Amino acid sequence: MIETQPMPEDTVGRLYGELRRMAADFEFRPSERLNESRLALRLGASRTPLREALNRLVAEGFLDFRSGQGFFCRALSPEGIFHLYEARAAIECAALGAAIDRAEDAAIAGLAAYLDRTEGAYDRSTDPVELLEMDEGFHVRLCALAGNPEFDSMLSNVNGRIRYVRSIDLKQMRASGAVTERMSAHRRVLQLLIARDKTAAMDAMRAHIEKRRDQATEAVRLAFADIYAPREGAE
Structure with a gap:
């Protein structure tokens, strides 16, 4: 050859x-x-x-x-992370509203099956990377229900730029026992999506995302501590 x-x-x-x-x-x-x-x-x-x-x-x-x-x-600052969370909330709420208008029941059932499969593993996991993959998996699948590839592209960009801080944030949340509460927020959004209650669903999604947005200063502090921590094998 x-x-x-x-x-x-x-x-x-x-x-x-x-x-x-x-x-x-x-x-x-x-x-x-x-x-x-x-x-x-x-x-x-x-x-x-x-x-x-x-x-x-x-x-x-x-x-x-x-x-x-x-x-x-790129710089890392509480203001920058706040802006990314704000953008994420806007994208995901718009996508959720469109999904409520357009998504077939079978497609919504697929999202529910994903949450059923991952909920237990999410509660048990101590790996922040694994937690983030499952968390993003729910949000990405929900966004895709809108049937608008521009939403998918924009969310992918924001997720990539905020991923490191979110992984550190999830690690801290796991240590405090708050991760299970996060998954229950997914369940609430899903229930409202199934009910096609657009106003309540978008309010729940916005509250879910903005709860972490408002912790941006602490999340960035933790991220800086991790970035500048002595690396294994370093002199």
């Missing part, structure tokens, strides 16, 4: 995916300048596709670009 070199778009896509993960997980520290030469060597890429991938992440809000200085990791 003759091996072929990946097309440029394949290379950019691979770099984009890896860099997006690194940015979302704050492997680059907040407001840190990125060393393009070091990144190119680490990722086995030339500067041209690397820069294209970096520019995509700037457009999506994962990185910043400063003329004459280069690419920087």
Whole structure:
């Protein structure tokens, strides 16, 4: 078999995916300048596709670009996290309202089956990454019921930019025993969706998201403590 070199778009896509993960997980520290030469060597890429991938992440809000200085990791601040939660609430409430108007009963039943499958595991899990995947899984599936791919795209962007702080927040919530309450909020939203009670459902969704939004300062403090904690194996 003759091996072929990946097309440029394949290379950019691979770099984009890896860099997006690194940015979302704050492997680059907040407001840190990125060393393009070091990144190119680490990722086995030339500067041209690397820069294209970096520019995509700037457009999506994962990185910043400063003329004459280069690419920087996005800042991490309570105000920024507050704004992301506010955007998330707006997107998800709009999607929920559309889902109540448009979604077939069978599609809503599929969301209910997902919650039934994951609720027990969510209550038992101590892994913040696993908790976040299950939590996002519910919200992403609910958003998809609206049948509007623009909602899906916008929610994916916000989720990616807020994911690290949310994982730290969920870790703290698990330690305090508040995670079970979070899943019960999903059950409440689902019940109102099934009842097609748009006003009450949107109010419940907004309250569910804004409860964590109002803890943005503490969530960012915990995130900074985690980002700057001594890493295993570090000198």
